[in-house]
Amino acid sequence: MASTTSRGLGTGFAYFWTATTVSSLGDGMTRVAAPLLVLSTTGSPLLVSGTMFAATLPWLLFSLVSGALVDRLDRRRTMVAVDACRAVAAGALGVGVALDRGGVWLLYAALLLFGTGETLFRAAGLSMMPALVPPDLLERANGRLGAARTVAHDMLAGPLGGFLFAASAAAPFVIDGASFAVSAVLLAMLPMLPGTSGRAVGPRTSPPGHRRSLRTDILEGARWLLAHRLLRTLAVLIGLLNVTLTAALAILALLATERLGLGSVGYGLLFTALAVGGLVGSLFGEWFVRRFTARVTLRAGLVVEAAFHLCLAVSDSPVVAGLALGVFGIHGALWTIVVASLRQRLTPGSMLGRVNSAYLFLAAGGNAIGALLGGVVTATFGVTAPYWIGFVVAVAVAAATWRVLGSRMPTADGPGDAAPGDPHLA
Incomplete structure (x- = not known):
C-alpha cells in the first residue's frame, strides 16, 4: 500500500493525479478542436456529429475486451503504452492538419484510436487506485481526480482549445500529443506497488497447459x-x-x-x-x-x-x-x-x-x-x-x-x- 504522510494520498497518487490531469487537458482540447476542424473544412453537420460518434464508439466496441486485458496485463505499463501510442497518433494528426493531408478521415481514425486507448487507460486507472491509496481514502482520491478533470477538461480545455485552433488548426492536436507524452513519462516514474502489476492481479489460476480465453x-x-x-x-x-x-x-x-x-x-x-x-x-x-x-x-x-x-x-x-x-x-x-x-x-x-x-x-x-x-x-x-x-x-x-x-x-x-x-x- 502507498505510504502516506499525515493521512495524505502519497507520492504514487501524486504522479498518477498529475499524469491524468495533464492528459485530460490535452484530450479536452482535441474534443473541442475536432468538430471545429470538420466544420471549417466541410461545413457538414453530419460530418461534425461524426467526431463525437468516432470518439465514443470504442466504448461500445472495446470496453469489455479492454477490461479483460487490464486484468491480464501490468496496469501501470498498460497506461504508459496507451499514452505513448496516443502521443504518436496525436502528433501525426497535428502534422497532417498542418500539411493539409488526410483531412476528415485522418481525424476520424485518430479519434477512434484515442477512444480505444481511453477504454484501456480508464479501466487500468480505476483498477489501480486501491493499490495507490489506503482504503479509507478512496473517496478523497476519487474526488481529487474528479476535480482535476473538471478544471482541466471541462473548464480550461474549451476556451484554450478554441483559442489555439484560431491561431493554428494544428496546434491543439500537437499540444494534445505533448500532453500524452508527459503523462506517459509521469506514469513510468510511478513507484512500483503491489496491485499495479499484472503478475500480482492476473486472472484466476487455470489448470496447467490450459490458457483461458x-x-x-x-x-x-x-x-x-x-x-x-x-x-x-x-x-x-x-x-x-x-x-x-x-x-x-x-x-x-x-x-x-x-x-x-x-x-x-x-x-x-x-x-x-x-x-x-x-x-x-x-x-x-x-x-x-x-x-x-x-x-x-x-x-x-x-x-x-x-x-x-x-x-x-x-x-x-x-x-x-x-x-x-x-x-x-x-x-x-x-x-x-x-x-x-x-x-x-x-x-x-x-x-x-x-x-x-x-x-x-x-x-x-x-x-x-x-x-x-x-x-x-x-x-x-x-x-x-x-x-x-x-x-x-x-x-x-x-x-x-x-x-x-x-x-x-x-x-x-x-x-x-x-x-x-x-x-x-x-
Whole structure:
C-alpha cells in the first residue's frame, strides 16, 4: 500500500493525479478542436456529429475486451503504452492538419484510436487506485481526480482549445500529443506497488497447459457484476438515467434559445454552471459522504435527477436552469465518487478491470440511443418533452431502487453489510 504522510494520498497518487490531469487537458482540447476542424473544412453537420460518434464508439466496441486485458496485463505499463501510442497518433494528426493531408478521415481514425486507448487507460486507472491509496481514502482520491478533470477538461480545455485552433488548426492536436507524452513519462516514474502489476492481479489460476480465453474472462467479470445486487442495481440504474440525461443535453441548445431566450454565450454559461457544480462536488465529496453516508448521498442523487428534469421542463428562467445544472453537477460528482469507491472496495483485485469495464459499458451504452431519442422526441412533441420523460423515468427508477440503495454500504466509515469481494446475491 502507498505510504502516506499525515493521512495524505502519497507520492504514487501524486504522479498518477498529475499524469491524468495533464492528459485530460490535452484530450479536452482535441474534443473541442475536432468538430471545429470538420466544420471549417466541410461545413457538414453530419460530418461534425461524426467526431463525437468516432470518439465514443470504442466504448461500445472495446470496453469489455479492454477490461479483460487490464486484468491480464501490468496496469501501470498498460497506461504508459496507451499514452505513448496516443502521443504518436496525436502528433501525426497535428502534422497532417498542418500539411493539409488526410483531412476528415485522418481525424476520424485518430479519434477512434484515442477512444480505444481511453477504454484501456480508464479501466487500468480505476483498477489501480486501491493499490495507490489506503482504503479509507478512496473517496478523497476519487474526488481529487474528479476535480482535476473538471478544471482541466471541462473548464480550461474549451476556451484554450478554441483559442489555439484560431491561431493554428494544428496546434491543439500537437499540444494534445505533448500532453500524452508527459503523462506517459509521469506514469513510468510511478513507484512500483503491489496491485499495479499484472503478475500480482492476473486472472484466476487455470489448470496447467490450459490458457483461458478473453471471452471466458469477460463473461466471468460480467457474471460477477450481475450477481452483485448493489453494483448491478447501480449499473442498470445509471444506464437508464444516462439515456434520458443524454437526450436532455442533446437538445439543450434548442431549450436555451427557444425557451430560455439565450444566445450562444448564455448557452455556454449553462455548461459552465454544470462544470462549477462538478468542481464543488468533487472538492467536498469526501466530507459530504463521511458526514451524510453513501446511502444518503445516492438517494439524494435520485431526487436531484428528478428535480433537474422537472425544473427544465416547467421553467423558462435562465437563472433557474443555471441553478439546476449547477446542482446537477454537484450530484454527478458525488455520485461518481461514491460509486467508483464502492466498486474499488467490493470487487476482487483480480477482476477490477473487467468489472469496471462492464459497469462502464452498461452505464454508457445508452448514450447514443439517448442522443437520437432527444432529437426524435423534440421534433415530435416539443422542446420540453425530453425533460418530462426524464422526470418520469427518474421517479420510476428512484421508486424501484430506493430500498436497495438504503442498505448499508462499505465506505470510509465502515465495512457495510459485506466484506470486499462478497456479492450481495439477489
